[in-house]
Amino acid sequence: MKKHLIKALSNIFPETFTNIAYDKLANPQRMKLRDHELVVLDTAKQRDIAFKGFQIRTYEWEGEGEAVLLIHGWEGQAGNFSDLIEKLLSKGMRVYAFDAPAHGYSSKGETSPLEFAQLVAHLLFELKVQRCISHSFGGVAVTYALFHNKTLSLEKLALITTPDRFSERISDVADRVGVSQKVLQRLLKRMEDMNVDVSSLNVSDFVKQINVSKALILHDINDKVLPFEQSRNVHLNWPQSRLIEVEGTGHFRILRTESVLDQIVDFIA
Numbered sequence: 001m002k003k004h005l006i007k008a009l010s011n012i013f014p015e016t017f018t019n020i021a022y023d024k025l026a027n028p029q030r031m032k033l034r035d036h037e038l039v040v041l042d043t044a045k046q047r048d049i050a051f052k053g054f055q056i057r058t059y060e061w062e063g064e065g066e067a068v069l070l071i072h073g074w075e076g077q078a079g080n081f082s083d084l085i086e087k088l089l090s091k092g093m094r095v096y097a098f099d100a101p102a103h104g105y106s107s108k109g110e111t112s113p114l115e116f117a118q119l120v121a122h123l124l125f126e127l128k129v130q131r132c133i134s135h136s137f138g139g140v141a142v143t144y145a146l147f148h149n150k151t152l153s154l155e156k157l158a159l160i161t162t163p164d165r166f167s168e169r170i171s172d173v174a175d176r177v178g179v180s181q182k183v184l185q186r187l188l189k190r191m192e193d194m195n196v197d198v199s200s201l202n203v204s205d206f207v208k209q210i211n212v213s214k215a216l217i218l219h220d221i222n223d224k225v226l227p228f229e230q231s232r233n234v235h236l237n238w239p240q241s242r243l244i245e246v247e248g249t250g251h252f253r254i255l256r257t258e259s260v261l262d263q264i265v266d267f268i269a
Contacts, residue, residue: 077104
């Protein structure tokens with residue numbers, strides 16, 4: 001359906017399109033993993049844990065060195081980090097990962113960005129890691145978790161692209177799809193009813209008050225999914241951070257780009 005037609009119809013039937021948009025948000029799409037990603041997951045110690053009515057799939061790769069927790073993005077999963085996992089293991093690190101509620105191999109059901117972030121906080125308390133690596137929305141989840149749980153701290157945090165203001169992210173997606181402002185406002189109201197205050201999900205605000213000793217942000221300057229300016233704004237509000245501009249990788253291939261992964265591993269390990 002073309003963008004101009006979607007906009008016209010969503011003005012005429014805002015409630016219907018709001019329901020469709022909410023359903024897509026609350027029920028994340030599951031992407032098929034590549035063969036190599038499946039192979040790497042099969043080498044992990046896997047177990048399911050109960051969390052807010054979900055069975056959460058967790059992964060552990062044993063190592064003698066420091067432990068690191070990997071936090072995937074919205075509609076992502078642990079397998080997306082397969083190339084990075086292999087590099088971390090080559091350094092002897094212990095690696096933990098998970099599939100968020102309704103993501104990957106965790107059980108299905110309606111979820112929200114808030115549940116994602118709450119799970120990250122739960123795992124940080126349980127695993128007691130001092131190093132984390134996130135991709136995309138994972139940066140929102142981990143900084144939210146640290147902001148709302150001041151007893152948590154990290155020595156090192158690497159963010160492979162990060163949103164800043166989540167409200168802007170939703171607006172960008174709505175504009176790209178073509179839905180009307182009526183639908184956008186109704187969707188935001190629906191999320192507020194789920195106790196998700198979208199206007200308060202701002203990474204550049206979180207980082208001012210979280211306990212992280214050193215941070216590294218990497219973002220492709222031509223990222224078509226998440227504008228580079230969002231990572232730049234987070235960096236400008238975070239004295240502990242260093243920003244590396246990447247080029248030629250895009251939003252997803254950055255997770256499989258060797259030069260990027262080497263910089264992350266050097267920082268973390």
